[in-house]
Amino acid sequence: xxxxxxxxxxxxxxxxxxxxxxxxxxxxxxxxxxxxxxxxxxxxxxxxxxxxxxxxxxxxxxxxxxxxxxxxxxxxxxxxxxxxxxxxxxxxxxxxxxxxxxxxxxxxxxxxxxxxx
Amino acid sequence: xxxxxxxxxxxxxxxxxxxxxxxxxxxxxxxxxxxxxxxxxxxxxxxxxxxxxxxxxxxxxxxxxxxxxxxxxxxxxxxxxxxxxxxxxxxxxxxxxxxxxxxxxxxxxxxxxxxxx
DNA sequence: CAGGATCCCCACAGATACTG
DNA sequence: CAGTATCTGTGGGGATCCTG
Numbered sequence: 321x322x323x324x325x326x327x328x329x330x331x332x333x334x335x336x337x338x339x340x341x342x343x344x345x346x347x348x349x350x351x352x353x354x355x356x357x358x359x360x361x362x363x364x365x366x367x368x369x370x371x372x373x374x375x376x377x378x379x380x381x382x383x384x385x386x387x388x389x390x391x392x393x394x395x396x397x398x399x400x401x402x403x404x405x406x407x408x409x410x411x412x413x414x415x416x417x418x419x420x421x422x423x424x425x426x427x428x429x430x431x432x433x434x435x436x437x
Numbered sequence: 438x439x440x441x442x443x444x445x446x447x448x449x450x451x452x453x454x455x456x457x458x459x460x461x462x463x464x465x466x467x468x469x470x471x472x473x474x475x476x477x478x479x480x481x482x483x484x485x486x487x488x489x490x491x492x493x494x495x496x497x498x499x500x501x502x503x504x505x506x507x508x509x510x511x512x513x514x515x516x517x518x519x520x521x522x523x524x525x526x527x528x529x530x531x532x533x534x535x536x537x538x539x540x541x542x543x544x545x546x547x548x549x550x551x552x553x554x
Numbered sequence: 555c556a557g558g559a560t561c562c563c564c565a566c567a568g569a570t571a572c573t574g
Numbered sequence: 575c576a577g578t579a580t581c582t583g584t585g586g587g588g589a590t591c592c593t594g
Contacts, residue, residue: 329493330522331448335567351576365567367577376446377540388575389574398536401529405447408525412518419515423494452587468556482587484557505555506594 329420330409333376336361336369338406341395344379345403348394378402442477446537447526450493453478453486455523458512461496462520465511495519 325335332338336358343349343357354366361369370393373379378399384390395403442452449455453475460466460474471483478486487510490496495516501507512520 329450329454333446337446355576362568362570363577364569364579368567375541376537383576387574389577391576398533398540401533405525405529408522412522416515416518420493423515424492472556479588479590480557481559481589485587500556504594506557508556 328409328413330413332402332406332409333378334369334372336365337373337378338402338409340366340369340373341378341399341402341406344393344395344399348382348392351391351393354393373399445526445530445534447530449519449523449526450495451486451489453482454490454495455519455526457483457486457490458495458516458519458523461510461512461516465499465509468508468510471510490516 325339330338332341339358339361340354343354349357351366351370354370355361355363358366370379370381374381376398377396379393380396382392382394384392442456447455449458456475456478457471460471466474468483468487471487472478472480475483487496487498491498493515494513496510497513499509499511501509
């Protein structure tokens with residue numbers, strides 16, 4: 321249970337999409353800002369996540385050009401529509417996660433399988 | 438887009454957990470009933486999914502013994518609490534999926550990557 | 555009927571190194 | 575700064591066959 325995402329029984333799109341959505345909730349962010357906010361995500365994976373989000377219309381990439389480069393990512397309205405879902409998931413997790421964990425611990429006869437949850 | 442689940446940008450627990458939750462919504466079901474309802478899931482995977490759901494306290498397995506065997510699976514209250522979430526996801530999908538697909542099609546410059554969504 | 559046992563594959567993700 | 579390129583592995587999920 322080292323990785324916090326492994327304790328969340330839900331996934332939206334790619335593994336990190338939900339986290340990125342949350343990071344963009346309060347407005348546009350630069351690539352490096354996202355990296356800092358998500359230290360567990362490598363640049364490659366973050367890039368892939370953002371590309372997928374772009375492709376699906378969840379996020380918009382804006383290249384402000386110049387040197388050094390300046391790129392910003394922002395949620396589209398469609399991306400914002402995910403926030404409600406993410407919040408519902410968070411609320412569920414806050415409310416029931418310990419119940420799940422307790423049940424797992426009790427049920428330790430079952431050999432570990434470490435699912436996404 | 439052959440597999441319907443590949444069009445759903447959300448996952449709960451294992452890949453098929455959400456579907457199983459829905460199949461159990463209206464009451465207990467036998468293993469074979471679940472198999473029939475979920476033709477795309479192999480027995481092995483369904484078993485794994487159900488074991489994980491048991492382990493997490495989402496479902497309860499009841500062996501009525503006898504021969505031929507008779508086993509039933511039912512949602513626990515915790516498992517039922519997932520229904521609201523699953524419904525929220527379904528509603529989101531019903532409302533926005535075509536938007537996502539349209540955006541993808543438009544954006545066909547981006548090479549396919551076939552994410553979970 | 556309700557599965558267990560095996561074998562296999564590849565998509566996801568991580569590490570590391572390099573660049574306009 | 576904002577990525578790309580490359581290599582690698584791992585485990586979730588599928589196919590197939592077998593059994594109490």
